[in-house]
Amino acid sequence: MPLKNDLILRAARGENVERPPVWLMRQAGRILPEYRAVRSKLSGFRELVATPELACEVTLQPVDLLGVDAAILFSDILVIPEAMGLPYEMKSGVGPIFPSVIRNEADYKKISITDPRQSLDYVMEAISLIKTKLENRVPLIGFAGAPWTIFCYMTEGSGSKTFSVARRMIMENPALAQRLLNDIAEMTADYLVAQVEAGVDMLQVFDSWAAVLGPEEYKKFALPGIITITERLKDSGVPLTLFAKGAHHALPDLAGLQCNTIGIDWTIDPREARKIVGEGKTLQGNLDPAKLYCSHDEVRNHTLSMLQAFGKGRHIANLGHGVYPDTDPEKVKTFIDTIQSYKYAENA
Amino acid sequence: MPLKNDLILRAARGENVERPPVWLMRQAGRILPEYRAVRSKLSGFRELVATPELACEVTLQPVDLLGVDAAILFSDILVIPEAMGLPYEMKSGVGPIFPSVIRNEADYKKISITDPRQSLDYVMEAISLIKTKLENRVPLIGFAGAPWTIFCYMTEGSGSKTFSVARRMIMENPALAQRLLNDIAEMTADYLVAQVEAGVDMLQVFDSWAAVLGPEEYKKFALPGIITITERLKDSGVPLTLFAKGAHHALPDLAGLQCNTIGIDWTIDPREARKIVGEGKTLQGNLDPAKLYCSHDEVRNHTLSMLQAFGKGRHIANLGHGVYPDTDPEKVKTFIDTIQSYKYAENA
Numbered sequence: 001m002p003l004k005n006d007l008i009l010r011a012a013r014g015e016n017v018e019r020p021p022v023w024l025m026r027q028a029g030r031i032l033p034e035y036r037a038v039r040s041k042l043s044g045f046r047e048l049v050a051t052p053e054l055a056c057e058v059t060l061q062p063v064d065l066l067g068v069d070a071a072i073l074f075s076d077i078l079v080i081p082e083a084m085g086l087p088y089e090m091k092s093g094v095g096p097i098f099p100s101v102i103r104n105e106a107d108y109k110k111i112s113i114t115d116p117r118q119s120l121d122y123v124m125e126a127i128s129l130i131k132t133k134l135e136n137r138v139p140l141i142g143f144a145g146a147p148w149t150i151f152c153y154m155t156e157g158s159g160s161k162t163f164s165v166a167r168r169m170i171m172e173n174p175a176l177a178q179r180l181l182n183d184i185a186e187m188t189a190d191y192l193v194a195q196v197e198a199g200v201d202m203l204q205v206f207d208s209w210a211a212v213l214g215p216e217e218y219k220k221f222a223l224p225g226i227i228t229i230t231e232r233l234k235d236s237g238v239p240l241t242l243f244a245k246g247a248h249h250a251l252p253d254l255a256g257l258q259c260n261t262i263g264i265d266w267t268i269d270p271r272e273a274r275k276i277v278g279e280g281k282t283l284q285g286n287l288d289p290a291k292l293y294c295s296h297d298e299v300r301n302h303t304l305s306m307l308q309a310f311g312k313g314r315h316i317a318n319l320g321h322g323v324y325p326d327t328d329p330e331k332v333k334t335f336i337d338t339i340q341s342y343k344y345a346e347n348a
Numbered sequence: 349m350p351l352k353n354d355l356i357l358r359a360a361r362g363e364n365v366e367r368p369p370v371w372l373m374r375q376a377g378r379i380l381p382e383y384r385a386v387r388s389k390l391s392g393f394r395e396l397v398a399t400p401e402l403a404c405e406v407t408l409q410p411v412d413l414l415g416v417d418a419a420i421l422f423s424d425i426l427v428i429p430e431a432m433g434l435p436y437e438m439k440s441g442v443g444p445i446f447p448s449v450i451r452n453e454a455d456y457k458k459i460s461i462t463d464p465r466q467s468l469d470y471v472m473e474a475i476s477l478i479k480t481k482l483e484n485r486v487p488l489i490g491f492a493g494a495p496w497t498i499f500c501y502m503t504e505g506s507g508s509k510t511f512s513v514a515r516r517m518i519m520e521n522p523a524l525a526q527r528l529l530n531d532i533a534e535m536t537a538d539y540l541v542a543q544v545e546a547g548v549d550m551l552q553v554f555d556s557w558a559a560v561l562g563p564e565e566y567k568k569f570a571l572p573g574i575i576t577i578t579e580r581l582k583d584s585g586v587p588l589t590l591f592a593k594g595a596h597h598a599l600p601d602l603a604g605l606q607c608n609t610i611g612i613d614w615t616i617d618p619r620e621a622r623k624i625v626g627e628g629k630t631l632q633g634n635l636d637p638a639k640l641y642c643s644h645d646e647v648r649n650h651t652l653s654m655l656q657a658f659g660k661g662r663h664i665a666n667l668g669h670g671v672y673p674d675t676d677p678e679k680v681k682t683f684i685d686t687i688q689s690y691k692y693a694e695n696a
Binding site: 159161162164167168170171172211213214215217246247248249266267268269288289290291293294298320321324326 | 507509510512515516518519520559561562563565594595596597614615616617636637638639641642646668669672674
């Protein structure tokens with residue numbers, strides 16, 4: 001059965017669309033009381049990620065409650081290190097913590113590339129279940145972290161403002177860093193292919209910590225892993241979005257890769273991004289998530305300004321980063337409604 | 349008596365220099381065993397900041413031990429909120445914590461602009477003492493946080509990856525945010541003028557959290573406070589450096605202000621920065637601090653590449669951000685030696 005709303009797929013492919021599609025990064029999560037109700041009954045965040053029925057339930061919530069144009073799989077980018085043999089804990093108010101990390105040859109021997117169909121079977125089950133329950137209302141987006149971002153966590157062992165441990169490793173032992181980055185890239189490419197086989201309609205790769213690297217190191221240590229992924233996915237038939245948060249200098253490189261869409265954050269002007277990226281890709285973003293703290297009228301005005309800055313077509317409307325947990329869901333609805341009421345024909 | 353080494357002042361003013369001057373952000377601090385020896389005897393970080401003899405001792409250490417071309421006052425940007433009535437604690441492994449914060453009109457009544465000659469008398473005493481002990485060997489750099497960065501801490505109450513509380517306030521209550529930002533700017537301008545009167549030879553303003561704002565909000569909420577400062581300092585006779593970390597989009601705005609030098613981090617190519625900033629300002633930076641984890645040979649090569657990227661003159665060599673605490677001081681010496689052995693005449 002065809003999708004009832006395939007707007008986001010058409011926008012990603014540069015086909016004709018009547019208005020921009022809209023979804024929000026972190027739309028399935030703490031902004032919704034219905035999510036918090038599910039979450040509060042559980043032992044922890046990871047139970048939610050690892051239980052297909054629960055992951056399915058919270059994935060569908062924003063589709064039912066907010067009316068977004070796409071669902072995104074509820075999961076975590078850190079399932080990849082775990083599937084490679086490096087488990088993590090999610091500490092409330094702190095974030096992810098890895099009890100053991102990879103910093104030398106001996107550590108490196110602890111991890112391996114596994115078959116995601118087995119090691120991450122619960123993700124594949126969640127995808128099947130979500131696809132069934134979605135009943136083709138909107139497409140389902142699968143995702144993974146970019147290899148550099150996953151490398152950051154596997155070496156640093158936690159979040160960090162500078163990721164200076166990860167960056168120390170690429171400086172002190174670039175050969176080992178490259179091997180680890182290659183392994184993560186292969187595992188991630190396998191994982192994304194498996195997600196496509198399980199039924200996702202679209203994919204996004206998040207390079208959340210791209211901005212801690214300078215242009216030279218980004219090209220040397222972050223870009224090759226992304227290229228591994230784009231090459232493996234290019235014939236999958238599924239549109240791919242790349243989002244390197246904060247890495248303004250990465251845009252020209254990303255624009256040259258085999259992907260459909262480039263995500264931008266709110267520090268980059270959409271008109272500038274279009275100049276750099278050219279006409280051949282769709283752009284995604286980029287309202288400052290803090291603008292959803294404004295009044296409803298201001299949210300509407302900021303959203304319209306954003307739409308005008310992106311211009312007609314080749315745009316997937318979103319925030320410039322994940323929605324903040326203390327955002328009023330009614331403001332999110334105003335953001336979504338403004339986009340869904342917009343008509344290119346009247347505003348081009 | 350004139351300064352024996354005034355290279356950094358000449359570089360800031362665009363005068364003729366034989367080589368670039370060099371200093372390091374956070375040069376006085378944990379990289380030096382001699383610093384850790386002083387620090388370990390104390391109850392906490394703030395005792396070091398508030399005791400002129402101790403602040404003087406650690407300010408001089410990098411001049412004596414590393415041979416940098418400038419000293420920078422050992423202090424903290426958070427003395428300003430404290431002098432306005434909002435004290436902070438420095439928690440080991442966590443960073444600064446403010447027991448009370450400014451989030452509404454009632455909170456705002458708790459703070460006021462004070463005379464820094466009195467409220468921050470210990471800083472002025474430290475400056476006098478340092479100037480005496482420096483014996484005119486090198487210039488002394490004074491500094492303050494930019495108003496937006498100080499506002500972030502006063503509203504958020506701690507460090508943050510997103511400063512979404514601070515950004516919520518500028519969205520929800522822009523009028524109150526502007527008043528607080530104006531007060532911080534006035535207090536900071538007074539403070540920097542007092543530092544000049546006490547004897548500093550040069551000033552730097554750190555906008556450490558500039559990058560969390562989009563271009564529009566940066567112009568509206570961060571830039572006005574910086575302009576208050578540049579206007580008050582422009583006739584002081586003391587060169588001023590502005591450093592907005594991560595805010596690539598702020599460079600054109602900063603380039604239009606009454607300052608001598610613009611600092612750039614390692615994510616910005618020096619040649620790009622020169623194009624944006626023009627020939628009328630000195631640039632400061634920008635080696636990736638993680639590059640000091642490389643071998644001595646690589647540190648030398650990276651440093652030479654950086655010098656060549658900046659070109660001849662109007663450059664103050666530095667890292668792109670503070671030196672990381674676990675950096676080998678010998679690598680710092682290699683960085684400094686490479687710059688101090690460089691001759692523009694031979695490399696232009």
